[in-house]
Amino acid sequence: MGEGVVVRPDQVSLGVLVAAVSRDAVDEAVAVCGVREKRSDAKLPAHVITYLTLALCLFPEDDYEEVATRVTGSLDRWGCWNAAWTAPTASAITQARKRLGRNVFPELFERTCGPVAGKAGVSAGAVALGTARGSFLRRWRLLAIDGFELDVPDSKENAAEFGYAGSGDNRSAFPKARVVALAECGTHAFVAAEVAAYNVGERTLAQRLYARLRADELLTADRGFYSWQAWDTAQATGAALLWRAPTQLDLPVVRVLPDGTYLTALIAPSIRGRRRERLLAAARNREDLTDSGVVPEAFDQRGLPVIHLARVIEYDVPDRVGNGTGELIVVLSTILDPDGPDGARADELAAAYHQRWEEETANDQLKTHLRGPGRVLRSRLPDLVHQEIWAYLIVHHAISTLTAHASAAADLDPDSISFAKALRLIRRTATGTADIPP
Template sequence: MADRPDVRTDQVTLGVLVNAVPRDAVDDAIMACGVREKRSDGKLPAHVVTYLTLGLCLFPDDDYEEVATRVTGSLDRWNCWNASWSVPTASAITQARKRLGRNVFPELFERTCGPVGGDAGPAAGAAALGTARGSFLRGWRLLAIDGFEVDVPDSKENAAEFGYAGSGENRSAFPKARVVALAECGTHAFVAAEVDAWRVGEKTLAQRLYSRLRRDELLTADRNFYSWQAWDTAQATGAALVWRAPTQLDLPVLRVLAEGTYLTALIKPTIRGRRREHLLTAARNGVDLTDINTVPEAFDERGLPVVHLARVVEYDIPDRVGSGTGELIVLLTTITDPGGDNGARADELAAAYHQRWEEETGNDQLKTHLRGPGRVLRSRLPDLAHQEIWAYLIVHHAISELTALASAAADLDPDRISFTKALRLIRRTATGTADIPPSGLD
């Protein structure tokens, strides 16, 4: 990710976007996608179109020309606009967006949208969930995975690209895109995402994300995301996992630990009969299932594992409101040791899983507050719809970064910083600066 200067909490402007999405990162993404303009004297070079598209997401109620009028002053101040140019027309912006294509914004997201909650460090110990610098469990940064849908205009091009939810009388009014993202729990910042048609399921999109996990991260996930393939792919990265187990998943008890959790074996579903029983027996006897020479049956013909050791944490929430009262929650984790430097207690793991709901907050911030409740995207062409979705993800990340910096400066939990107030301040001051202390976002 490109280096960038800190966003000062006393300067809340469109410069938030330019700081979070610096010009050099924009130029690099444009160059990587091969869409740099051929003429140097054009009024809408690719980098300007990129910032204008981000501006369209910051002001979803305004038309193209109004947004261009709002943001060109700030772009000029940030050396991204030539003051001699006139404000472009809606038609000119549309044509320029078409030239830009669909690939620049996901490339730009990859270059600029990473964790913003600081580092784990000495302060992020066993009880460091929800600190001012992000949510951590010991040395792991907490992430969550979840999906949401986006309504796109009902054009024949979008219908062919994205499809509708349901069919017949139950068909959705608009075509829908599906988004699945990884988010940093402490700050709600999206750090990786996949966008595709509605007919592409959440598990399919999630499978594309697991390989991006890092060893210092802990991914939480709801039970709908579990499959052998998903767990196998995510665990192979070295990241820690805390996922809720599906109701019908067979979890044989290998050994009960002193704190009441127990170890189990997750075996590839195609492994059955005697081979499965042999693996369970070996696991109960404490044999190292990761050693292909000791237990060759634990690997397939390509040398890939067909069984993983996991720890099971079971608990309920007595004072839970609603239909979930008294429901048994079953968690699976790769953290098999309750103690030690690489371990975690059952209560810590339950608290970490609870942080998964922070991504729900991030989804709501993007869909309800940034985009607007029930709002359909502007773009009637698939390439532009893809642009717009990724632009919303980038703008949301920029605001999340600002609030994370403000919370750190004020020694507050990021949840104490109002996303809605930060968004309003940015919109109000999009053509100037405002002196706003961190408490102004509280």
Template sequence: MTRSRCAGCEKRSDGKLPAHVTAYLTLALALFPDDDYEEVAARVTGSLDRFGVWDAGWTVPTASAITQARKRLGRAVFAELFERTCGPVAGSAGPAAAAAALGTARGSFLRSWRLLAIDGFEVDAPDTPANVAEFGYSGSGEKQSSFPKVRVVALAECGTHAFVAAEIGSSADGEKTLAARLYPRLRGDELLTADRGFYSWPAWQAAQATGAALLWRAPTNLDLPVIKVLPDGTYLSVVIKPEVRYAGRRERLLAAARASTDLSNLDHIPDAFNRQGEQIARLVRVIEYDIPDRTGDGHHELIALTTTILDPADARADELAAAYHQRWEQETSHDQLKTHLRGPGQVLRSRLPDLVHQEIWAYLITHHAISALIAQASTAADLDPDRISFTQTLRLIRRTATGTAAIPPSGLDRKTP
């Protein structure tokens, strides 16, 4: 018997599951959402034995034992596990990587930037007093939801559909509130796309401060005065902090920007800063277009995108418009997780808020592992990841998870508990 098995057996001597085994079992619960705790444990003991964290002499734990072990684990472990293991999937950003990835991860890069989207979705939790107190219902009166709603806002790679960062909150937490916690995690080699509902001055400031490039749809009420028309038909504009209400100052700032010979930024314009040295204006580039064959809502609607990529030589207008519409790929990510992995209309298992957090993180980690596997397979076969069925991949993983699965979650396969 190996040292890891002995250590594990010592932990099992009091009937308690070690933390790392509990983590594996929680991930397995996300892989088999239709099965009860004991059936899921029985399914995966073969793989756990091969990973070196299970002993064939152990009995399958009861549902109560698994629940108690999950309670001991708490809510923070899986958030940290996701943070450590669920990084970018589509390779390294940069011109060479983007060119190499063009055939196998279409939509993953725009030139030297990794293409990300931000969006949110809701999950139903069991209707228990603890979950209601933590997460609340959405709506009110006759329109109140039947179950407590958990709100999730996430960053996802557009090309691979892999979630790379997420925040979990209650139904009362707005998407903007949760998104604000994600912006500091952006990287300088990333281009973040976002719908107009995410725009605000503080959000734009926080996201741009990371060095990441931004490509967000402008809300209809955002004033975008023309500062300079560029050769490709896009134009430079200035967005100003809403608290700056004095019209004279705004006009002086715009006049100074129009007269400037250096429009790489506004750092040389005094009116772009307040007395405390805080920046109150940002230079942006605006791409305006419509979609002629669009029907229904938005027919002939003018779409205005704002971006921090100011030079058309760095990204053409048509490239940026196409990149923005890759944002819709995140809807595929949501569908894969909510409909195919978790099951349509499925309510979470967890009756306590800590376990709800665990369960959602387990789904996000499991989805990321599947997305990574699809990306690897698509690269090997020189295919777009969209050409490989998520559903068929999931079925294959479920069939092999009983003893031949080959994708243990990185960071969990410890030799000692």
């Protein structure tokens, strides 16, 4: 995992899951969702099937019984398994997963998968993860938003729930689930997500995530996520925004700043004609657009703003092919000042926007390394598909936390520790067989 990096034994093997997802958190999620077993002597109690479902994501190539045989010994050492029990059958695991339903894992994600950067390292004197490159811009934690798709088994239930990409001869071979997530740029850890059918667009799922932003976060986003509604919702949280502007977006110059960036006015599409011109004139005259008594046109009938000032940063990216051409990148930000306690320079913002690509890395880690390239999920029922997707998100977060802690202990950038190598180490050590039934 990197020369000089020391990780405690209890951080690897199945302990990476038990340490990241505590028994208390599991029990609380189960209780909130009302799926606790009714008998104390029940086979495969809810906490056990929760950990087994997480373990299924560590070993996607193995069947249910093989995974159970691999990890129940480890669960015994962690007090989550009775050594007198026998490893469960595939049928027993499936029935237990059905009893658990689809809501426990998103609830568990909410309880366990928060921000990672900024926490202290695991050893005495270890540096804070917030010092890692790409984790913060000044006082803001850097986040990115992006989406990906997952193939699910071609059962009639999954087809009805999730749908296919395309139609007719161009229809996808398998139904697809869509995931849109917020990820911490510095550590690749997913901190919020939405899961839905394929026909639910990325913008729709993203809109559900914006309200969960915090004032100490800076969200980066590609131009495909921009809309007036999205910007308005995200800005209302107090979080800073750094989004690429769509090429067709009108960006009138309101005021040029000393560093060459400029302020523009983002106006709700419903505002046109003279009212729009009045708002632009007010912005250029530096009138107070936050007070309805000063510029009443700046608010709708509900008292909500219909105009936002944004800062425009433009820069060139040299063509990687080397033919002498370049691409003009235009990004919008709510950080209006070039400097000061709530400001940032243009070069800082350009570098921060580049960190958006770290979520592409996170998506690849989950889809290519953890799940396996081109692999279809194993669950043939929609409730179990939802379980499985959230379990993958939780397991990815646990591994990202492990690598982030290891990097902090060695004062390294988390990017310098291979996710694939960490995963191989965990898989090699996540063993400990239980009694195998005849």
